[in-house]
Amino acid sequence: MDVLKKFDEVVVATGVTPRIPAIPGIDHPSVMSYAACVAEGRPAGKRVAVIGAGGIGVDVAEFLLNATSPTLDLAQWQQEWGVTDPSRSPGGLTRPFVEPSSREVYLLQRKDSGIGRGLGKTTGWVHRAALKAKGVQQLTGVNYERIDDDGLHLTFGEERSGARVLDVDTIVVCAGQESVDVLSHGLRAEGVTTHVIGGADVAVELDAKRAIRQGTEVAAAI
Ligand SMILES: Cc1cc2nc3c(=O)[nH]c(=O)nc-3n(C[C@H](O)[C@H](O)[C@H](O)COP(=O)(O)OP(=O)(O)OC[C@H]3O[C@@H](n4cnc5c(N)ncnc54)[C@H](O)[C@@H]3O)c2cc1C
Structure with missing residues (x-):
């Protein structure tokens, strides 16, 4: 000063600093902020729930799915998107092959609209396709009831029905910023x-x- x-x-x-929502059990050791995950390199487990599916939530889900970024590896990127040199294949197209992720990732949002609707017009479809190809489980209209040693407890909709526990070992919070x-x-x-x-x-x-x-x-x- x-x-x-x-x-x-x-x-x-x-x-900004990540906003931490007031979910019972939010201080459980399985919980980390997006900043701890992507900037501080805190390790995530094999089964991960991402709370919040805005731009950062989608980026974090993709980060967790890939050991290395496919955009930094031309061969991997071409294989995943089914493109090649046109001299090798008519139209430069091949059959896409996406290596399964070693992690099981759930991407969650409170709104019941489709995940990724608010992403950029020219790039949003890329992120949505990548999440789908890697088998990310996308749940909408969720209420975050509590977090404990069993995992993340959810219900759905205003009536708080369909109670379900996601047996995850890591929860990454992408619930906005302050x-x-x-x-x-x-x-x-x-x-x-x-x-x-x-x-x-x-x-x-x-x-x-x-x-x-x-x-x-x-x-x-x-
Ligand atoms: C995962 C992720 C993906 C994103 N994707 C997009 C996107 O696709 N498109 C988009 O438009 N935006 C995106 N953003 C948001 C974008 O990064 C921010 O909008 C932008 O960085 C804001 O810039 P800023 O200068 O306000 O803050 P920042 O870029 O966050 O910079 C703040 C800096 O201030 C420093 N600082 C903090 N406190 C102090 C202090 N007391 N003294 C000195 N230095 C201090 C911090 O260390 C930091 O370096 C993304 C953000 C994240 C986290």
Whole structure:
């Protein structure tokens, strides 16, 4: 804070922290946030439930399904999507073959609409196809009742019917984000002109474009 007080203007772009929903048993050792899973490299077990099927939930499910990213391995990518050099096969098409995942992954959402509907128009179909090809079990309209040593307890719909326990050893929470902004209040109190941008400003949806636009506009204006 003392270092920042010396500047004429400060841009706070400290991003977000994963939102942890108030599910009974959420502090069970089987539970981790998406950040712990993808950024901190906390190991996941063989049977995983992903809570929340927005953009991050879909990305995390795909991350858990593949030991290496197929987009970094041309041969694997071609095999999975059934494409090859046109000199090898008419039209450059072959029969797709998708290696089964070594993990069993459940992707869950509270809404009862189809999973992945809110993904980008030009890329959403790729993610939906990849989840289907790898056999991800997609459950919608779920209520998260509790988490314990037996796994994740679910019911379905407003009537909370169809009680079911997912016998999973890992639960990854992808249930939104909360802004991280521990700086702007103190800086403004010290009279420093402070701009809050990106996830630190609004954390409701994944939108790098908005963060970049805000940063560009602030930079151009000061
Ligand atoms: C798995 C995943 C997939 C995503 N996919 C997409 C996508 O397809 N399309 C899209 O538009 N968006 C996507 N996003 C969201 C996108 O990453 C964010 O919208 C974007 O990064 C927001 O930028 P930001 O600058 O606000 O925060 P960030 O990029 O999160 O940067 C914040 C930085 O501030 C640092 N920091 C935090 N606190 C402090 C502090 N006190 N002092 C100093 N530094 C600090 C952090 O370490 C971090 O480096 C995805 C996010 C995740 C997690």
